[in-house]
Amino acid sequence: MGKAKKGPKFAVVKKLISSKMLRKHKEEVLNPLKKDISKEKLPRNVPSISSALFFKHNTALGPPYLVIVDTNFINFSIQNKLDLEKGMMDCLYAKCTPCITDCVMAELEKLGQKYRVALRIAKDPRFERLPCTHKGTYADDCIVERVTQHKCYIVATCDRDLKRRIRKIPGVPIMYITQHKYSIERMPEATIGGGEQAIPYVFVSIYMLFKSHFFIFV
Secondary structure (H helix, E strand, O other), rough: OOOOOOOOOOOOOOOOOOOOOHHHHHHHHHHHOOOOOHOOOOOOOOOOHHHHHHHHHHOOOOOEEEEEEEEHHHHHHHHHHOHHHHHHHHHOOEEEEEEEEEHHHHHHHHHHHHHHHHHHOOOOOOOEEEEEOOOOOOOHHHHHHHHHHHOOEEOOOOOOHHHHHHOOOOOEEEEEEEOOEEEEEOOOOOOOOOOOHHHHHHHHHHHHHHHHHHHHOO
16 A cells, blocks of 8 residues: 655745834834724714613503503413413512503404404403504504503513514513513513512512521521
């Protein structure tokens, strides 16, 4: 068996510094303040505000919570066998009132027999009916316009497009379904159940926890 041919050996070539690069380096060392502004265009960074701080600017939101429900949220609640009012109370630990707009009711009526159970649930007398004064029956635009003008509502939806539009509005929490239960987005835990009155309870609980550990170690 013959020997394998080896490839050609390349000589190590040193990197040569051109006179132009050397002159540019000297200018940067001698004049550190003189820089090319055109080459240092940084991307524009917009400072993001934490959504957990929205409660300071949205004092209209508090128990009993008003939750605007859209068409698919009612449908997914039926599929997951969730009672709307009970599930909302288990999520927020406070009294909740589901709200149905005229647009959502019109959508359910247009969908026909397939959504007859959702329509029957929407006509529950416990739910608050919100009248619409605009033309058309597109519920997403109606909900976005309503929560933009009146930030006293929580929006319950599983629609990705609607959630993306609601996230652009500061101070409006979003309720959705995950793991067969309701969950809330953009709402601090300290404000759930009793507004800012729940904050002292949190500090008392932390104090009692540290106190118990202190006595154990002593």
